[in-house]
Amino acid sequence: MADAVMVPDISRTVQKWRSKPGSLIMALHEIQNRYGYVPRNVSLQLAQLMNVPLARIYEVITFYNYFRLEPPGKHNLSVCMGTACYLKGAPALLDTLKNELHVEEGETTPDGEFHLESVRCVGCCGLAPVVVANGETLAKVGVNAIGGLLARCRNEQKED
Amino acid sequence: MAKMTFEELDRVREEQRERTAKTSWIRIGTSTCGVAAGAEAVVRAVSDEVRRRDLPVEVQRVGCLGLCYAEPLMEVNVAGAPRTLYGEVGVETALRIVEEHVVNGRPVAGLAMPGVESLGVPDVPSNGTKQVRIVLRNCGMLDPTKIEDAIGRDAYQGLKRALSELGPEGVIAEMKASGLRGRGGAGYPTWLKWKFLREAPGTEKYMICNADEGDPGAYMDRGVLEGDPHAVIEGMLIACFATGCSTGYFYIRAEYPLAIDRIEGALRQARRMGLLGKNIMGTDFCCDLEVRLGAGAFVCGEETALMHSIEGRRGTPRPRPPFPAQHGLWGKPTNINNVETFANIGPIMARGGAWFGGYGTETSRGTKVFAVTGKVRHSGLVEIPMGTTLREVVVDICGGVAGNHRIKAVQTGGPSGGVIPAPLLDTPISYETLQALGSIMGSGGMIVMDETDSMIDIALFYTGFCVEESCGKCAPCRLGGKQMHLLLEKIRSGKASWSDIGTMRRLCTTMQKASLCGLGQTAPNPVLSTLRYFEDEYRAVIVGAPA
Known part of the structure; x- marks a missing residue:
């Protein structure tokens, strides 16, 4: 199903960025925002449409921590590991999870x-420790809050 | 909308000021930290309540006041009652404040935050807090999604003076008089960098704002980008005007989605108003600014790596010289400054370099923003004149260490910096003094540690960080960092001998001297500074350490 929508989406991305110099990373951001990761078949199309070697795309994807080659989970939990x-x-939060x-x-x-996953620093240091759950930043998370957090995620999926 | 001119800018400012003076308001901080603490629910509840009761008060979503420990923050200003800031406001408390303060005109006793009346008023060192807010002048004072709010608080007045009165040479002279040095941490005089770029041959030149705030434990730049985006845009425009750039880039880390939104929104508004694009404010100055995103690589804070990343490549550094002013983005002359540096420019142009230079010490002028976090009672963003002591920041402003513990050390400069032990906290803050102590100013992370924190553990944390973030291009950083990390682990596990300390020191020296970029050159700092001040901790876990 995803394949059916992929072609128009990525051509829009390509149209937007192709004429601008050095925009491969911006195009990859758009792709990852759309799919949650950078699927291999999308990289192949991107290589063709932007006229860059596939190796160039992969050298960029694999250099930067932010880009993923695997689909994310339904619920994404990031423990901030800033100082x-x-x-x-x-x-302790990471171990518990x-x-x-x-x-x-x-x-x-x-x-x-x-x-x-763990992240470098989400810049919310005043409310440490911080966990980002599905894009939402949770402040001053204690080890004993982890059970509740996971239960909330599981319940959400039942309601869906 | 009328065409933007110098007169039109002033007219919008006056109109906005009159409007603000007449308006009763409730401000709720909705930066990342406010939202994380639950500010969105407070905004919804308060807005509903105001609508339901048809109260003559405006609910405003503002940026970060810097008092992160007390989020969500809500400030109330209604006629007939003193302006009051409330901290740790939940939905219930917020509704009570609406009832008692907004409806009945009586501030709620016991909930108000003390001593913060003059935060956000430059020139007024607020009583009790010792802060002077130049960079953070508007954070928490305006709705960052409304350009009129910013203009009402003097945004683009510095650009106006630069365009109408100073000219490019005049701007650089004003910068020289201000004494402003790079706030990203290196402390290079900003005016000199601009002069190099201005004098570089060619017409195609680039200006870059480094908003890749990668230091773990620091978020000064996020605070400014989210709370007062026009301050940074204005600084960029003035820099472009002075140096002859017609294109500039914001390089923002992808981990800051709200900051990206705010800058993109602010750029759209500025463009629509004629403050960006062709013939800015009716002059022949043309300039456009764009956003490029980082993708989670600490090394991209290094300027040559950052430029490679904007070019869409792997963010690996290259040797300097040539410096960016000669050979930068796409091989063209380029200048890179940090968010905080740019946020200082507007007021310097509007009020003069001498005014700015009046703050701070002889060699470190102006103010500096610090993100004070860790084991400290009142963590948050603090802006103080240079020359303020570390103790004044950590103890007087931020309330010292929480609980019954004592301060052991303060870490500045993140992975490139070092620890400063408690007995040295009376040191006045400046580029030189911190360096003399074996740390650096850095971008403004200040992490407080108490006696329960192990210094070997801290050194391990930072070297682990540098090992993972090393781009792998040069051997001293790629291999040296890893070996240093392994040695530290050996020490922590109690299996090391005293000669390992010597090996580690030699590794440190090699990395400092032979690494290609700042990441590798400064990675030994946390190790060396913990060895310098806390050698006892190392001795305690090494069998056979000399007495």
Whole structure:
């Protein structure tokens, strides 16, 4: 199904950025915003339409932490590992999430429901430690709040 | 809309000022930290309540006041009652404040934040807080999505003076008089960089705003981008005018979605008003600014890496010289300054370099914004004149360490900086003094640590960061960083011998001298500074350490 909408979407992206110099990264951002990651077949199309070698696209994708080659989970949890969060207990949060979800950093649960990762710093240091759940920044997260957070995510998906 | 001219700018300003003076308002901070603390629910509840009761008060969404520990923040100004700022406002509290303060005209006792009346008023070192807000002048004072609000608070007055009165040479002279040095951390005189670019041959030149705030534990730039985007745009325009650029780029990290939105929105408004694009304010100055996004690479804060990234390539640095002023973006002369540097420019042009230079110390002029976080009671953004002591920032302004603990050290400069132990906190802050202590000014991260924090752990944290963020291009950083990290782990696990310390010191020296860019050159700083001030902690875990 995704393939059906891919062609028009990416041609719009290409149209917008092709004439501007150095816009590969901007095009990749648009693609990742649309699909949650950069699918290989989209990279192939992008290479063709923007007239750049596929290797150029992959060297950029793999250099930058932000770009993903795998689809994200339905719920994405990022534990901030900035210095302030680190000092205020972020490692314990990450460990708890790893144990609860049985995944390592950067992995998705086998059912595709949760993706866990750590991020560098979301710049919310005044309210450390911080977890970003599905794009929403949660402040002053304690280890004992993790259970509730996961339950909320699971309930949401039942309501869907 | 009338065509933007110098007169029109002043007319909009006057109109906005009159309007503001007549308006009763409730301001709620909705920057990233406010939102994280639940500000959106407060905005909804308060807006509904105001509508339901048909109250003559405007609910405004504003940027970050810097008092992050007390988010969500709500400030109320209605006729007949003193203007009051409330902290830690939940939905219930907010509705109570509406009832008692807005409807009955009585500020709610016990909920008001003390001593913050004059935050956001430059020239008035606020009583009790010692802050002087130049960069943060408008953060929390206006709706960052409304250009009229910004104009009402003097946005683009500096650009007006630059265009109408100073001319490019005059702008650079004013910058020289101000003594402003780069706020990204390196502290290079801004006027000199601009002069180099102005004198560089060629007509195609570029201006870049480095908004890739990668230092973990710092968010000064996010605060300004989200809370007062026009301050940064105005600074960029003045810089472009002085140096002869017609194109500028904001390089913003992708992890700051709200900041990106705010800058893009502000650019659209400025363009529509004739403050950006062709013939700005009716002069022959033409300039456009665009946004380019980072993608999560700390090394892209380094200027040559950053330019590679804007060119759509891997963000790896290259040796300097040639410096960007000769050979920059797409090989053309380029200048890069940090967000905070640009945010200072408008007021410097409007009020003069001498005014700005009146703050600070002999060699470090003006103010500096710090993000004070970690084990501190009142974490947040603080702007103080240079020369203020570390203790005044951490203890007097931010309330010292929370709980029954004591300050052990303050870390400045992030992964490129070092720790400063508690006995040295009476040091006045300037580029030189912090460097003499083995740290750096950096971009403004200031992380407070108490006696429960292990310094070896801190050194490990930062070297781990640098190992992951090393781009891999040069061996000293790629290999040296990894070996340094392994040695630290060995030390922490109690398996190291004293000779490992010597090996680590040699590695540090090699990285400092031989790395290609700032990332590798400064990566040893956290290790060296913890060794310098907390060698005891290393001795304690090394068997057979000499007494």
